[in-house]
Amino acid sequence: LYKVAMEQVVDGNTLVAMCLSRGGVDRMFGVVGIPVTSLANRAVALGIRFIAFHNEQSAGYAASAYGYLTRRPGVLLTVSGPGCVHGLAGLSNAAANGWPMVMISGSSDQSFTGRGDFQELDQIAAVKPFSKFSAKATDITEIPTSVFSVIDWAVAGRPGGTYLDIPSDVLHQTVDESQAQKLITEALDSRNKDLIENPKINYSEIQKAVELLRTAQRPLIVFGKGAAYARAENELTKLVESTGIPFLPTPMGKGLLPDTHELAATAARSLAIGKCDVALVVGARLNWLLHFGEAPKWSNDVKFILVDISKEEIELREPFLGIVGDAKDVIGLIHKEIKDDPFCLGKTHPWVEAIRNKTKDNVAKMEVQLAKDVVPFNFMTPMRIIRDAFLLVGGPAPILVSEGANTMDVGRAVLVQTEPRTRLDAGTWGTMGIGLGYCIAAAVASPDRLVVAVEGDSGFGFSAMEVETLVRYQLPVVVIVFNNGGVYGGDRRNPEEITGPYKDDPAPTSFVPGAAYHLLLEAFGGKGYLAATPDELKSALAESFSAKKPSVINVTIDPYAGAESGRMQHKN
Numbered sequence: 001l002y003k004v005a006m007e008q009v010v011d012g013n014t015l016v017a018m019c020l021s022r023g024g025v026d027r028m029f030g031v032v033g034i035p036v037t038s039l040a041n042r043a044v045a046l047g048i049r050f051i052a053f054h055n056e057q058s059a060g061y062a063a064s065a066y067g068y069l070t071r072r073p074g075v076l077l078t079v080s081g082p083g084c085v086h087g088l089a090g091l092s093n094a095a096a097n098g099w100p101m102v103m104i105s106g107s108s109d110q111s112f113t114g115r116g117d118f119q120e121l122d123q124i125a126a127v128k129p130f131s132k133f134s135a136k137a138t139d140i141t142e143i144p145t146s147v148f149s150v151i152d153w154a155v156a157g158r159p160g161g162t163y164l165d166i167p168s169d170v171l172h173q174t175v176d177e178s179q180a181q182k183l184i185t186e187a188l189d190s191r192n193k194d195l196i197e198n199p200k201i202n203y204s205e206i207q208k209a210v211e212l213l214r215t216a217q218r219p220l221i222v223f224g225k226g227a228a229y230a231r232a233e234n235e236l237t238k239l240v241e242s243t244g245i246p247f248l249p250t251p252m253g254k255g256l257l258p259d260t261h262e263l264a265a266t267a268a269r270s271l272a273i274g275k276c277d278v279a280l281v282v283g284a285r286l287n288w289l290l291h292f293g294e295a296p297k298w299s300n301d302v303k304f305i306l307v308d309i310s311k312e313e314i315e316l317r318e319p320f321l322g323i324v325g326d327a328k329d330v331i332g333l334i335h336k337e338i339k340d341d342p343f344c345l346g347k348t349h350p351w352v353e354a355i356r357n358k359t360k361d362n363v364a365k366m367e368v369q370l371a372k373d374v375v376p377f378n379f380m381t382p383m384r385i386i387r388d389a390f391l392l393v394g395g396p397a398p399i400l401v402s403e404g405a406n407t408m409d410v411g412r413a414v415l416v417q418t419e420p421r422t423r424l425d426a427g428t429w430g431t432m433g434i435g436l437g438y439c440i441a442a443a444v445a446s447p448d449r450l451v452v453a454v455e456g457d458s459g460f461g462f463s464a465m466e467v468e469t470l471v472r473y474q475l476p477v478v479v480i481v482f483n484n485g486g487v488y489g490g491d492r493r494n495p496e497e498i499t500g501p502y503k504d505d506p507a508p509t510s511f512v513p514g515a516a517y518h519l520l521l522e523a524f525g526g527k528g529y530l531a532a533t534p535d536e537l538k539s540a541l542a543e544s545f546s547a548k549k550p551s552v553i554n555v556t557i558d559p560y561a562g563a564e565s566g567r568m569q570h571k572n
């Protein structure tokens, strides 16, 4: 009798888990503890995979990237107070990158508010700058509406992070099973469907865009991670190939069309953006990554056609023509409109030829550098070896995770992306420390793919303990650490400027030289490799890529190779 009675009661923990499951959540990332441990266990019992991390920062990065890769909000679960604060790293990263994510934190007991309860914090106030929507369930009956709202708001319009606060007393409240089901049904019925619908597209703007592209002398198509998120690859490929217009991906736009495509202007970037007269920019902000769309990088009279899901984004940039809409829908319509009266620049068009020639020149110059076997390693030699190893991976292309200064810069130029959404990097916010979290998210989102991180030792160090998470879940992740002994590498200070009582301390940029990062993974039963020569690196890559098991390859790099701040010295 007792058992039957217990089964008919649902507590707050179970109700949250039920709602997440009904809301389509099938993966969660987080760190358990007071008061959310039961919530995680109930979610698992309902078929949700819970990936338990060491730190909320990494788990949050994972949730943000999972949202980007799957188009469904990545869910981060944190404990109260400090757990919520650590989680802000992930939430802010989701906001900056425009990725859908839901952060759920337990919070302290409402009956003690203001009296210094365990881990007490006004979490709703703390998340405000980083969340597009937040809700607090102050009573168990508010849980269903709150859960469905944070899920819907995360994906609505420009995706981003949302936040759900559940006080510990609410997690322990109970309702009858039948009441729980009724609350869920009512909340589902009252969901705001308009929120998640794509905006209607103004067809006259499509016609204007086509006219601009048709009459341009030097048109360019630029696309970014918003287009990748929209899964606009087929529409973009059709548009590029039918019109013969060269294209330029942003770093995470790489792979929507293959880097090896004959119309790729990646290696002729300065020419392409400096000389184009009409630029169709799809799902990419004219922010620092695209030099704000301004001279001198862009020509003064370039006409921008911006395609973005966010009306505010278009209003902010004041382009020649703005089209609010989903990238896949808009590019599909542009292609359709062109099809009725097709045009194609053709291979001998002076603009296409200029870009092709510049690309050839730049690629040839880079290949000369890449062909050398420089030991001790610079950044180029190991990157070439990694590029070649990538090309030998059979099946779907690996997902590349990249962070660091020189490591990310050189990797962006050298590594080849052939499939959409196979590059995750430091992104709009230049976030360091994303590596392990992104690897775990990628492996969980795409279990059929190998995941390879190519990252600096500094980026790796932010979340290195998550290598244990890789081993625990046996994820097919190979982490390649470019180990140059510090942030930017060796001590680059002018000795005359270093004075004072701590002048003999290690430089703020330096780490222990020759750190054995590969042994870190071995402590947990993973496989570690140390590679200081081309042969050692080739054999470590061949073995780890075919094993598809958690591995760390510690690549010894000359501490004085590369530049301070990579290609952004002017900002440091």
Ligand code: ADP
Pocket (backbone or CB within 6 Å): 096, 097, 098, 157, 158, 159, 223, 224, 225, 226, 227, 229, 230, 250, 251, 252, 253, 282, 283, 284, 285, 286, 287, 289, 307, 308, 309, 310, 313, 325, 326, 327, 328, 427, 428
């Ligand atoms: P990148 O870093 O690749 O340049 P950004 O993150 O700066 O890309 O820009 C991505 C843009 O894509 C954002 O302005 C965002 O509003 C927009 N976006 C997001 N989803 C879509 C979509 N489905 N269709 C069109 N634009 C989108």
